[in-house]
Amino acid sequence: MLYLLPAFLIYLLFTFIPILETFRASFFDWNGFSESRTFIGLGNYLNLFSDPLFLKAISNNLVFIIFYSIIPILIGLFLSALLSGQPIPGFSFFRTLYFLPQVISMVVVGVIWRWMFNPVSGPINQFLSLIGLDQLRQAWLGSFQYALPAVGSIGTWVQYGFCMVLFLAGIQRIPMEYYEAASLDGANGFKQFLHITVPGLKSEIGVAMITTMIAALRVFDLIYSTTRGGPGDSTLVTGFLIYRSAILNNRIGYGAAIAMVLTVIILALSFLIRRLMSEKQEEQA
Amino acid sequence: MKKFRLTMILVLTFVLILSACSSPAAQTTPEEPSEETTLVVWDQFYREEESKVIETLNAEFEAAHPGVKIERETKVLADLQMTVKLALGETDGPDVAQVNQGRSDMGALVEAGLLLPLDEYVATYSWGNVFSSSVASRNSFTPDGKTFGQGSLYGVSPTAEVVGVFYNKGIFKDNGWSIPTTFEDFDALLAEIKDAGITPISFGSLDGWNAIHEYSAIQHLLVSLDYINNLTYGVNNVSFDTPENQQAAQILSDWAKAGYFSEGYAGIGYDDSNNLFKSGQGAMTITGSWFAPELMTGTDQEFGFFLLPGFSGKATMAIGGVGVPFAIRKTTEHADLAAEYLNWMISPRAAELWAQAGMVPAMSLPEDSKIATDNLFGETLLAWDTINKNNAVGHYIDWATPTFYDTLVSELQKLLGGVTTPTDFTAAVEVDYSNYLLEKSQ
Numbered sequence: 207m208l209y210l211l212p213a214f215l216i217y218l219l220f221t222f223i224p225i226l227e228t229f230r231a232s233f234f235d236w237n238g239f240s241e242s243r244t245f246i247g248l249g250n251y252l253n254l255f256s257d258p259l260f261l262k263a264i265s266n267n268l269v270f271i272i273f274y275s276i277i278p279i280l281i282g283l284f285l286s287a288l289l290s291g292q293p294i295p296g297f298s299f300f301r302t303l304y305f306l307p308q309v310i311s312m313v314v315v316g317v318i319w320r321w322m323f324n325p326v327s328g329p330i331n332q333f334l335s336l337i338g339l340d341q342l343r344q345a346w347l348g349s350f351q352y353a354l355p356a357v358g359s360i361g362t363w364v365q366y367g368f369c370m371v372l373f374l375a376g377i378q379r380i381p382m383e384y385y386e387a388a389s390l391d392g393a394n395g396f397k398q399f400l401h402i403t404v405p406g407l408k409s410e411i412g413v414a415m416i417t418t419m420i421a422a423l424r425v426f427d428l429i430y431s432t433t434r435g436g437p438g439d440s441t442l443v444t445g446f447l448i449y450r451s452a453i454l455n456n457r458i459g460y461g462a463a464i465a466m467v468l469t470v471i472i473l474a475l476s477f478l479i480r481r482l483m484s485e486k487q488e489e490q491a
Numbered sequence: 492m493k494k495f496r497l498t499m500i501l502v503l504t505f506v507l508i509l510s511a512c513s514s515p516a517a518q519t520t521p522e523e524p525s526e527e528t529t530l531v532v533w534d535q536f537y538r539e540e541e542s543k544v545i546e547t548l549n550a551e552f553e554a555a556h557p558g559v560k561i562e563r564e565t566k567v568l569a570d571l572q573m574t575v576k577l578a579l580g581e582t583d584g585p586d587v588a589q590v591n592q593g594r595s596d597m598g599a600l601v602e603a604g605l606l607l608p609l610d611e612y613v614a615t616y617s618w619g620n621v622f623s624s625s626v627a628s629r630n631s632f633t634p635d636g637k638t639f640g641q642g643s644l645y646g647v648s649p650t651a652e653v654v655g656v657f658y659n660k661g662i663f664k665d666n667g668w669s670i671p672t673t674f675e676d677f678d679a680l681l682a683e684i685k686d687a688g689i690t691p692i693s694f695g696s697l698d699g700w701n702a703i704h705e706y707s708a709i710q711h712l713l714v715s716l717d718y719i720n721n722l723t724y725g726v727n728n729v730s731f732d733t734p735e736n737q738q739a740a741q742i743l744s745d746w747a748k749a750g751y752f753s754e755g756y757a758g759i760g761y762d763d764s765n766n767l768f769k770s771g772q773g774a775m776t777i778t779g780s781w782f783a784p785e786l787m788t789g790t791d792q793e794f795g796f797f798l799l800p801g802f803s804g805k806a807t808m809a810i811g812g813v814g815v816p817f818a819i820r821k822t823t824e825h826a827d828l829a830a831e832y833l834n835w836m837i838s839p840r841a842a843e844l845w846a847q848a849g850m851v852p853a854m855s856l857p858e859d860s861k862i863a864t865d866n867l868f869g870e871t872l873l874a875w876d877t878i879n880k881n882n883a884v885g886h887y888i889d890w891a892t893p894t895f896y897d898t899l900v901s902e903l904q905k906l907l908g909g910v911t912t913p914t915d916f917t918a919a920v921e922v923d924y925s926n927y928l929l930e931k932s933q
Contacts, residue, residue, distance in 0.1 A: 237599055237603070238576065239577055239580050239603055239605070240599070240603035240604075241604075324759065325754060325755020325757075325759060326753070326754065331755070343755070344755070344758070345755035345756065345758030345759070347757075347758045348696060348755070348758035348904075348908075349757060349758065349908075350905075350910055433697065434698070434699060436697070436699055436900065436901065436904050437904035437905070438901050438902075438904045438905040438908070439901050450897060454595070454896075454897075455595060455894055456599050456893065
């Protein structure tokens with residue numbers, strides 16, 4: 207058991223104690239560096255739920271789940287089905303290519319896409335002009351209508367490769383006989399996908415869902431490097447609000463309270479998905 | 492057994508790493524060499540031209556003070572703001588550091604008792620002759636950190652800034668346009684430039700903060716200096732929801748609707764819009780004099796600078812102020828030396844070096860200085876001198892409350908995007924402002 211000690215110490219020092227400290231700070235009115243801090247009980251939490259910015263941020267996080275989690279899982283399923291059939295030339299090339307966004311630092315991703323979305327010199331608007339769709343040109347990241355879906359789609363671009371690689375590994379586990387039997391019974395490719403591949407990937411889908419949903423709820427770096435929550439508060443997310451309150455506005459206690467609520471939401475969602483997945487698996491068994 | 496030995500090695504390594512982390516602090520305290528003193532300075536002059544100025548001044552300071560070594564650490568402003576608050580609370584923190592003005596930075600640090608009041612040194616070095624009381628009040632707080640603009644001096648700023656209009660001299664010349672002398676003329680010129688098929692004002696609001704300058708530059712032409720002072724320092728219970736502030740919002744939103752800003756400005760960042768302007772796309776841009784050095788090199792275009800002209804019959808007032816000030820850590824053992832360093836940073840020599848770098852110094856240039864002023868730098872310097880002499884130096888209004896910056900950025904984006912009206916805008920900003928006044932009075 208002793209061999210666990212170093213890892214446990216690191217965990218204690220850098221994860222567990224900071225979480226406890228954050229929890230403690232959330233009951234105080236404190237600027238983060240002053241000697242004096244005032245205990246205000248649940249004051250921060252009560253203020254939180256009447257703060258329109260917090261409610262807006264949470265609802266934006268929920269929209270992010272669509273872009274970070276649901277769409278990437280659908281694309282991942284589609285691509286893994288495409289790549290896993292009969293051996294295709296350049297398989298590992300495509301697999302690497304699709305996975306690439308996942309390994310780039312999020313800040314770099316943000317800078318790249320800020321340029322992509324640039325209304326004047328960005329390739330997206332230039333492409334629209336090139337094919338004669340000038341009326342579709344937008345100030346993407348500055349538009350009240352399009353900023354949230356635009357930033358969200360960056361998340362999709364980053365996450366789908368991860369889902370795909372996960373599913374590709376899972377598909378190898380599904381016995382080939384299932385597919386052979388199904389095609390003998392006259393099931394076409396789509397039906398095989400729906401009735402064999404998708405159910406066979408239940409646990410992988412569960413893992414992908416938990417990981418990407420957590421990423422959607424704690425997104426910060428992407429917003430920081432693209433819109434900083436703007437225009438107005440249309441792309442404001444909880445992670446950025448924590449940074450703004452705790453670091454920029456010296457309200458550590460309030461920021462800590464937001465962080466605690468976010469932690470509870472993430473834990474609850476992860477727990478829920480795991481429960482759902484294990485129930486489904488029991489049904490199957 | 493083998494496993495146990497491996498574990499012990501790992502644990503020992505870990506303990507060693509931990510002890511290594513804490514040792515430097517333990518070492519420095521007992522042995523303080525009497526003949527050599529190290530002054531730790533944190534600054535945010537990371538751009539090449541700026542950094543050179545500081546390096547020169549530091550080297551000259553060391554040469555003039557034998558036995559003193561300056562240990563310089565440079566960070567970008569955002570990094571500095573985040574780390575300096577914690578570092579100033581440590582006994583081995585920086586002796587001198589640049590601390591941003593306003594309530595959330597300098598005010599909060601004064602309130603926490605981490606900065607040294609400089610009153611004693613104001614007398615020693617006659618700083619009263621170096622800068623005006625209007626400049627000094629920007630770096631002043633009452634000792635409880637609650638009231639801004641009064642009380643003790645906590646920092647000295649080496650550079651000055653004024654927000655005005657940069658224009659492309661070539662474009663103006665080709666079209667026979669001249670510098671407008673009233674706001675009405677300026678407004679008419681915008682329409683004329685637009686009709687000529689040129690972008691009147693290079694602008695991008697994606698980063699947010701510069702929209703505050705676009706708005707407030709117009710606002711400064713409509714309100715009085717007393718109002719701006721009261722608003723910024725949070726005294727005399729003024730309101731943001733006033734006809735003047737609404738009118739400024741109306742003008743800004745009209746400009747946006749008339750297409751006077753760069754195409755797709757809502758999705759363009761500050762640096763990108765500046766690059767567009769520098770490359771000759773756009774007749775004018777409204778920003779601070781800090782942009783001048785960048786426009787003086789690496790371009791074939793020629794640029795000039797003028798103050799946004801006042802409404803006819805009204806005086807011109809412009810957003811302006813002094814740069815991020817140097818402050819002293821309260822618990823430093825070298826307070827006198829640190830003050831000497833501050834004085835060095837605002838010396839006539841420093842003024843000369845800043846001017847050479849194209850930045851407007853907060854101090855007067857020495858009479859015999861040979862700095863060329865028949866260029867863009869000279870035009871920004873003239874603008875600063877003009878508002879300084881006429882007592883027309885306004886404020887960055889985002890200092891007014893700790894959350895004013897976020898509120899203004901968000902509300903201005905809504906106003907520009909046509910989501911809200913000018914009256915919605917001033918009302919929404921007033922909510923932030925009156926909440927703060929209420930909180931402060933309790």
